[in-house]
Amino acid sequence: MRLYTIGQVAAMFHLPISTLRYYDKEGLFPNLERRAGIRRFSQQDLKALQVIECLKKTGLEIKDIKQFMQWCTEGASTYAQRHALFARQRAVVEAEIEHMQRILNMVRYKCWYYETAMCEGHEERLRNLSPADMPQEIRQAYERAHMLTPEDTLDTSDFANNGALEASASDEKLGEC
Amino acid sequence: MRLYTIGQVAAMFHLPISTLRYYDKEGLFPNLERRAGIRRFSQQDLKALQVIECLKKTGLEIKDIKQFMQWCTEGASTYAQRHALFARQRAVVEAEIEHMQRILNMVRYKCWYYETAMCEGHEERLRNLSPADMPQEIRQAYERAHMLTPEDTLDTSDFANNGALEASASDEKLGEC
DNA sequence: CATTGACCTAAAGTCAGGTTCAGGTGTTAT
DNA sequence: ATAACACCTGAACCTGACTTTAGGTCAATG
Numbered sequence: 274m275r276l277y278t279i280g281q282v283a284a285m286f287h288l289p290i291s292t293l294r295y296y297d298k299e300g301l302f303p304n305l306e307r308r309a310g311i312r313r314f315s316q317q318d319l320k321a322l323q324v325i326e327c328l329k330k331t332g333l334e335i336k337d338i339k340q341f342m343q344w345c346t347e348g349a350s351t352y353a354q355r356h357a358l359f360a361r362q363r364a365v366v367e368a369e370i371e372h373m374q375r376i377l378n379m380v381r382y383k384c385w386y387y388e389t390a391m392c393e394g395h396e397e398r399l400r401n402l403s404p405a406d407m408p409q410e411i412r413q414a415y416e417r418a419h420m421l422t423p424e425d426t427l428d429t430s431d432f433a434n435n436g437a438l439e440a441s442a443s444d445e446k447l448g449e450c
Numbered sequence: 451m452r453l454y455t456i457g458q459v460a461a462m463f464h465l466p467i468s469t470l471r472y473y474d475k476e477g478l479f480p481n482l483e484r485r486a487g488i489r490r491f492s493q494q495d496l497k498a499l500q501v502i503e504c505l506k507k508t509g510l511e512i513k514d515i516k517q518f519m520q521w522c523t524e525g526a527s528t529y530a531q532r533h534a535l536f537a538r539q540r541a542v543v544e545a546e547i548e549h550m551q552r553i554l555n556m557v558r559y560k561c562w563y564y565e566t567a568m569c570e571g572h573e574e575r576l577r578n579l580s581p582a583d584m585p586q587e588i589r590q591a592y593e594r595a596h597m598l599t600p601e602d603t604l605d606t607s608d609f610a611n612n613g614a615l616e617a618s619a620s621d622e623k624l625g626e627c
Numbered sequence: 628c629a630t631t632g633a634c635c636t637a638a639a640g641t642c643a644g645g646t647t648c649a650g651g652t653g654t655t656a657t
Numbered sequence: 658a659t660a661a662c663a664c665c666t667g668a669a670c671c672t673g674a675c676t677t678t679a680g681g682t683c684a685a686t687g
Binding site: 455456457467471487488489 | 665
């Protein structure tokens with residue numbers, strides 16, 4: 274069975290050697306062999322590394338990956354745990370995507386805002402615009418961006434009550450969200 | 451014009467005081483007033499803070515936000531820069547969402563894999579499954595998860611050429627991606 | 628025999644976006 | 658007058674996933 278040095282593995286996977294040593298130190302290669310102190314990567318370790326790369330993409334942390342590796346060495350008795358790990362991760366990723374969608378709508382709105390400001394040369398009209406006056410597409414983006422979720426509610430009620438909208442005496446204004 | 455202490459602003463925005471001091475130190479309140487060393491937040495500063503919260507959601511870094519604040523104080527001459535900032539950010543967020551979609555597909559596949567493993571009590575059948583044998587929905591997830599993009603290509607060609615698929619002598623195997 | 632090159636270690640450094648701490652000032656309430 | 662409270666500062670600390678550094682072993686090559 275062929276064995277590889279750390280340098281060979283680094284080249285194969287286009288990873289820095291330091292990263293492999295770090296993974297090893299973190300316990301991601303439970304059965305890594307050594308001879309005279311030098312790491313010798315087996316086929317099994319290469320497969321483990323493939324799995325590590327894959328799990329990293331799913332957004333799992335190193336310590337979760339280590340746990341997963343441990344479970345894998347324990348066989349069929351840990352299917353339920355492994356399934357739970359991914360089920361949890363699925364929820365995390367789904368939430369994250371939804372969050373990013375809202376952010377995208379916010380950014381889209383901002384793009385439109387400054388495009389328009391550039392065309393008109395000023396923000397006067399823009400500043401007094403209500404969503405109803407915006408182009409359909411932008412209004413939708415704006416509204417989707419401002420749908421409140423528990424996670425990122427921006428409660429400025431006190432602020433508003435204290436007169437947020439009174440004309441400020443400042444010469445320069447900031448674009449609103 | 452009403453002025454607020456740092457504690458009042460923190461309460462209004464549900465932010466820790468330390469965060470506001472940090473933002474100030476980073477230059478996010480260019481015109482923040484002080485009396486006897488004590489910060490006094492004006493309406494303008496509260497608006498700035500609203501904008502900061504908003505821009506943070508768009509994924510911008512503190513230093514970009516600082517830059518944006520600076521541009522805002524420079525008036526209409528910086529519309530183009532501000533637009534460019536958001537246009538760039540839009541591309542970033544769009545790419546990130548696409549990336550997350552692929553990750554989600556990977557996680558979905560993993561969920562299915564372990565659900566099935568739990569049902570069957572082992573991975574024998576699963577391990578030899580080709581995409582064609584998977585349920586329609588899972589096959590799609592699997593295939594979408596494995597579409598290669600420049601960003602996260604996993605080039606294991608050398609590895610494969612060196613016999614990655616030779617049966618490993620290890621007693622325990624790891625689930626593949 | 629000296630240098631290069633591949634490997635090893637422990638420990639410190641890096642990045643962002645804060646948070647915490649130790650120590651100090653100033654105003655108000657008892 | 659002394660305690661409580663809100664504010665201030667600079668500096669250290671935090672997380673995660675690495676990377677870098679400093680110093681050391683060992684084998685082959687000129």
